[in-house]
Amino acid sequence: MDSADVAIIGAGPAGLAAAETLAAAGASVVLLDEQQMPGGQIYRGIEAVQALRRQTLSLLGSDYAAGATLAKALRNAPVDYQPGSMVWDVSRDLVIHYSREGRSQGLHARHLLIASGALERPVPIPGWTLPGVMTVGALQILLKSDGLVPRVPLVLAGSGPLLLLLAVQLLKAGAPPAAIVETVPRRAYRSAARHVPRALQGWRSLMKGRRWIRTLTHAGVPWYRGCTNLRVEGADRATGLAFHHAGRTETIAADVIGLHQGVVPNVQLTRLLDCEHVWDASQRCFRPRLDDWLATTVDGVSVAGDGGGIFGAVAAEWQGRLAGLNIAHRLDRLPSAERDRQAAPMRAALARERTVRPLLDTLYQPPPDVLRPADEVVVCRCEEVSAGRIREAVRLGCSGPNQAKSFLRCGMGPCQGRICGLPVAEIIAETRGVDLDDVGYYRIRPPLKPLPLMELAGLAADNDPAQ
Amino acid sequence: MFRRIDDAVRPAGITIWFEGQSLHAQAGDSLAAALLIHDAGAFRTTPVSGAPRAPYCLMGVCFDCLVEVDGVPNRQACMIEVRDGMQVRRQHGPAGVADDG
Numbered sequence: 001m002d003s004a005d006v007a008i009i010g011a012g013p014a015g016l017a018a019a020e021t022l023a024a025a026g027a028s029v030v031l032l033d034e035q036q037m038p039g040g041q042i043y044r045g046i047e048a049v050q051a052l053r054r055q056t057l058s059l060l061g062s063d064y065a066a067g068a069t070l071a072k073a074l075r076n077a078p079v080d081y082q083p084g085s086m087v088w089d090v091s092r093d094l095v096i097h098y099s100r101e102g103r104s105q106g107l108h109a110r111h112l113l114i115a116s117g118a119l120e121r122p123v124p125i126p127g128w129t130l131p132g133v134m135t136v137g138a139l140q141i142l143l144k145s146d147g148l149v150p151r152v153p154l155v156l157a158g159s160g161p162l163l164l165l166l167a168v169q170l171l172k173a174g175a176p177p178a179a180i181v182e183t184v185p186r187r188a189y190r191s192a193a194r195h196v197p198r199a200l201q202g203w204r205s206l207m208k209g210r211r212w213i214r215t216l217t218h219a220g221v222p223w224y225r226g227c228t229n230l231r232v233e234g235a236d237r238a239t240g241l242a243f244h245h246a247g248r249t250e251t252i253a254a255d256v257i258g259l260h261q262g263v264v265p266n267v268q269l270t271r272l273l274d275c276e277h278v279w280d281a282s283q284r285c286f287r288p289r290l291d292d293w294l295a296t297t298v299d300g301v302s303v304a305g306d307g308g309g310i311f312g313a314v315a316a317e318w319q320g321r322l323a324g325l326n327i328a329h330r331l332d333r334l335p336s337a338e339r340d341r342q343a344a345p346m347r348a349a350l351a352r353e354r355t356v357r358p359l360l361d362t363l364y365q366p367p368p369d370v371l372r373p374a375d376e377v378v379v380c381r382c383e384e385v386s387a388g389r390i391r392e393a394v395r396l397g398c399s400g401p402n403q404a405k406s407f408l409r410c411g412m413g414p415c416q417g418r419i420c421g422l423p424v425a426e427i428i429a430e431t432r433g434v435d436l437d438d439v440g441y442y443r444i445r446p447p448l449k450p451l452p453l454m455e456l457a458g459l460a461a462d463n464d465p466a467q
Numbered sequence: 468m469f470r471r472i473d474d475a476v477r478p479a480g481i482t483i484w485f486e487g488q489s490l491h492a493q494a495g496d497s498l499a500a501a502l503l504i505h506d507a508g509a510f511r512t513t514p515v516s517g518a519p520r521a522p523y524c525l526m527g528v529c530f531d532c533l534v535e536v537d538g539v540p541n542r543q544a545c546m547i548e549v550r551d552g553m554q555v556r557r558q559h560g561p562a563g564v565a566d567d568g
Contacts, residue, residue, distance in 0.1 A: 034527060034546070035532065036548065038557055039514070041526055053472070053488075055472060056472055086546075119524075119526075119528055120524060120528075129518065129523075129531075130518065130519075131508060131509050131510075131519055131520060131521030132468070132521065133523065134522060134523055134524075134525065135523060135524050135525075137524065137525075137526065138522060138523065138524050138525035141525045141526060141545075142469060142500055142503070142525065143472075145497065146469060146471075146496055146500035147471050147472045148469040148470065148472070148500055148504065149469065149470060149472060150468060150469055150470075151468065151470040152468050152471060173472055175470075181483070235518050235523060237509075237519070237521075239510065255468055296512065321502070381520075381523070381529065381531065382530065383515060384513060384515040384516055384518070413530070414530040414533070414541070415528060415529055415530045418528045418529070419524075419528065419529055449527075450541055452539070
């Protein structure tokens with residue numbers, strides 16, 4: 001089995017920055033990433049876009065273009081970068097199993113840095129399983145990695161900065177949305193107002209947001225604010241979005257509907273390792289408990305980037321460097337005084353990046369009917385389990401997500417609860433009338449993704465000393 | 468449902484097959500993107516109710532883009548690139564641990 005000082009999972013900003021930091025300290029680094037190109041989702045396709053698609057590069061904006069520096073640093077650093085690697089198991093003794101080019105292999109690392117980022121928060125509304133309904137992130141991925149924009153009517157619905165950013169990008173690409181249907185309730189502006197003074201320290205983000213809103217307003221993109229009761233219309237595919245607005249029910253015809261309610265940490269790996277997790281009430285998600293150096297409660301395992309709580313791409317990069325410094329220290333490649341000296345300005349930069357979050361988290365808090373949808377709404381897309389059946393199971397004595405699995409099979413499909421994990425926990429907590437920390441989350445088991453049996457057989461043969 | 472922004476230095480065109488129909492694609496396209504350009508409709512139907520599904524997340528999370536590629540079921544169309552001559556079919560029914568042996 002191969003071995004390395006450090007294995008990093010994920011080649012987004014956190015993973016790339018950590019790889020650069022650790023390689024510079026002289027550690028042997030293996031960087032595993034599921035995509036074929038570095039950048040993660042935020043800088044997805046950056047190398048190809050920069051080389052081949054100038055118009056796309058300019059409409060994606062300078063924040064996206066910044067990813068090129070990180071990608072270039074990776075290409076110049078002595079890092080064993082293995083794109084196209086799907087990690088399907090990690091054990092507490094830090095043996096990592098991953099599948100690459102149809103073959104599974106093992107890797108032993110002295111330290112593991114998990115930089116697997118965020119997932120889009122699921123948006124379980126009636127009709128969200130219909131073809132044509134996608135996440136806003138998915139629409140942006142099509143733009144970044146394939147240069148595609150919708151050529152049919154599109155509605156963007158929900159809330160959050162990414163929704164507005166994509167609307168601006170599609171507008172610049174000549175494919176503006178037919179409408180923006182925003183779910184931010186009026187009272188959220190009032191409760192968010194008290195976070196404005198602190199957010200002003202990160203005024204650049206605020207100015208950016210203001211620019212987006214102006215651009216969209218000037219372009220005349222129809223914008224419905226304070227909407228509730230969203231419902232996707234259609235039988236075999238999406239044909240429109242219905243919603244309540246200003247006391248009326250509106251319907252907008254659309255073949256593509258982009259949903260968004262922010263992003264949440266991807267906790268599959270930290271859950272698999274049974275790291276301690278805490279419920280983050282302001283971001284309404286679970287996140288792994290991390291110390292000042294971003295180490296989890298499992299020895300040798302750290303988390304950098306949005307996988308430890310949502311703070312965005314720039315913060316993720318600083319976190320990657322910070323975690324990298326500490327791992328280098330623990331590998332005896334960096335004295336503690338030098339680690340602390342280098343870390344000080346990074347911590348300051350990180351603190352600045354965080355100032356805008358309380359405002360965003362308050363303003364864009366997902367509405368209750370998305371967090372805990374109505375009975376008829378499918379929550380587990382894989383096994384087609386509705387919210388009502390989960391509530392019924394709770395009333396019959398099901399007390400947590402793992403029992404819900406055995407009652408209803410929810411979370412047992414191929415996505416392994418990545419989509420339904422949070423809404424199932426929220427529904428159980430609400431029905432039982434207890435806190436999310438008391439309800440907990442699905443136990444995650446290997447393989448993290450379905451794996452062809454042939455590959456497991458091949459792995460066994462490789463490990464057989466008689467071969 | 469989608470079109471290309473026409474700014475790319477065009478890589479070579481290739482042909483893939485979806486349900487026996489030839490479709491034009493470009494090297495570097497994800498299979499999901501190539502099918503979305505051509506209005507492929509449902510990528511799969513669910514094992515529980517037979518409901519149609521198409522890509523939701525496009526980042527390897529949701530498994531709603533599962534298709535059969537060159538006879539191998541349970542492939543995530545968003546995670547693989549097109550290849551000339553690729554044979555793609557809708558996936559109907561169960562999508563558990565793949566047994567392509």
